[in-house]
Amino acid sequence: MSLDLEKPIRTRPLPDEFPGVHSMDEDEAEAAIRIIRSKSLYRYYGVHPQHEVSSFEEEFARFLEARHVLAVTSGTSALHVALSALKIGPGDEVIVPAYMWVSVVAAVVNLGAIPVLAEIDDTFGLDPRDVERRITPRTAGIVAVHMNGCAVNIHRLAEVARRNGIFLLEDCAQCVxxxxxxxxxxxxxxxxxxxxxxxxxxxxxxxxxxxxxxxxLYRKAVAVHDAGYSRGLDEDLQMDDIASYSWGRGVRLDELRAAVLRVQLGKVETTISRMRRSKNRILESLYAHQQLSFRRRVDAAGDTSCFLLTIFPDRDSARQVNRLMRQHGIATKSPDTSNVLLANYGMHIYSNIPALVQKTGTDKRGFPWTLAENRDSVYSYAHGACPASDDLFERTQLLVVPSCLTAQDEDDIVESFHRALDAVFGSVAAPANRFTAGECLITPCG
Ligand SMILES: Cc1ncc(COP(=O)(O)O)c(C=O)c1O
Known part of the structure; x- marks a missing residue:
């Protein structure tokens, strides 16, 4: 291999992902200070109530064109609240993708149900055909996780859920x-x-x-997220709404964070357009390499573009390209969050979650794995449980596309890809616009 192909391209780390952070400025600071000055940080009452949480909920509902939004303290608590509202518990199975985040299985297990892994396909979301194969009489629903900024095959999954009379919960944590x-x-x-x-x-x-x-479902979610009772239009507790009674988790959002989120919501389209521009520019330069393929996007125009997933023909070439690109300096300060092979991408991969592989219980009895109601739901979560996904994890490289990449950062990434690909597969003819900031090229893959 020519030494030129291995030479470092940059010494400064690439920026970390943090898409929303890069647009933070005085607007967010002013919002936070305004709420502290109001001395009213609780959503349901205060000395000078600001109604920031309810305003955020209305604005986010308008943004999504959805009827109800309930703000909570985290994506993890949102998963617990949603699955509680859907009344998941012992005796239920919930189908989850092999590629997700540990919180998805945590919420299922904490509620006493059993997670059932299903394969992902080249959208890096649930493979609808495999979901269909994993349905049993105990299946209560599916959690479709839109990973890495882009949607899964959601129409097909919705159709599978509808036909089988089970719920579909979308995890959009990475895909706002x-x-x-x-x-x-x-x-x-x-x-x-x-x-x-x-x-x-x-x-x-x-x-x-x-x-x-x-x-x-909204009323039940409101009850679970708060003290166990729904609330009316005036936000008073509805003690007579018996159908929504539950046990509260106390995961209400505070006014301070809601005020900042309202500002961030106003910036999210700009944040996305920046990432889209960078990603399309990098992608465009890679199409000439026949050996490389890309994550299939069900709708490329709707990709928020915070990540680029490149798929190699085999595990060895993936490792070699990844090693070379890291040698070129294509890495962020936190070494395991960008330019990594998916197999090493922490607890996003089912077999990297020790408590899942070992079926760790939440209490001394081994809840929920040891419950009589779950005795027929015995599954393996060790490497090999989803072989098609395991194969994709070994052959796929993940690169974050932060919302603040400069043209020089993009050039360095492109240069590194080309050098590494040339080194591993031999050179290809360079397209005319290989290193120039050309027009964005929207294609159905990437
Ligand atoms: C797919 C997915 N679901 C759920 C979560 C949990 O969100 P949070 O970290 O806000 O609890 C995350 C967080 O990274 C995630 O990536």
Missing amino acids: GATVGGQRVGTFGDMAIFSFQLNKNMTVGEAGAVVTNDER
């Missing part, structure tokens, strides 16, 4: 603002959840939301 056919993710299923944690397209550090068009 994505669309399919112009419709926002989070509006295709019975319920959806969002996260506004630091790495998300809009953020306040920690927060989340539950979304539904179903009034009944």
Whole structure:
């Protein structure tokens, strides 16, 4: 291999993902200070109530074109609230993708149900055919996780759920603002959840939301997220709404974070358009490489573009390209969050979650794995449980596309890809616009 192909391209780390953070400025600071000055940080009452949480809920509902939004403290708490509203418990199975985040299985297990893994396909979301194969008489629903900024095959999954009479919960934590056919993710299923944690397209550090068009589920979610009782239009507790009674989890969002989120919501389209521009520019330069393929996007125009997933023909070439690109300096300060092979992408991969592989219980009895109601739901979660996904994890490289990449950062990424690909597969003819900031080219893959 020529030494030129291995030479470092940059010494400064690439910026971290944090899409919403890069647009934070005085607007967010002013919103936070305004709320502290009001001395009214609680959503339901205060000395000078600001109604920031309810305003955020209305604005986010308008943004999604959804009927109900309930703001909560995190995406993880949103998953617990949504699955509680859907009345999941012992004896239920919930189908989850092999590629997700640990919180998805945590919510299922904490509620006493059993997670059932299903394969992902080249959308990096649930493979609808495999979901169909995993349905049993105990299946209560499906959690479709829109990973890495882009939608899964949501129309097909909604059709599978409908035909089998089970719920569809969309996890849109990584996908705020994505669309399919112009419709926002989070509006295709019975319920959806969002996260506004630091790495998300809009953020306040920690927060989340539950979304539904179903009034009944919304009322149950309100009860669970608060003290166990729904609330009326005046936000008073509705002690006579017996159908919504539950046990509260106390995961209400505060006014401070809601005020900041309202500002971030106003910036999210700009944040997405920046990432889209960078990603399309990088993608455009890679199409000449026949050996490389890309994550299939069900609707490329609706990709929020915070990540680029490249798929290699085999595990060895993936490793070699990844090693070379890291040697070139294509890495962020936190080494395991960008330019990584998916197999090493932490607890996004089912077999990297020790408590799942070992079926760790939440209490001394081994709840919920040891419950009589779950005795027929015995599954393996060790590597090999989803072989098609395992194969994709070994052959796929993940690169974050932060919302603040400069043209030089993009050039360095492109240069590194080309050098590494040339080194591993031999050179290809360079397209004319290989290193120039050309027009965005929207294609159905990437
Ligand atoms: C797919 C997915 N679901 C749920 C969550 C949980 O969100 P939070 O970190 O806000 O609890 C995350 C967080 O990264 C996620 O990526």
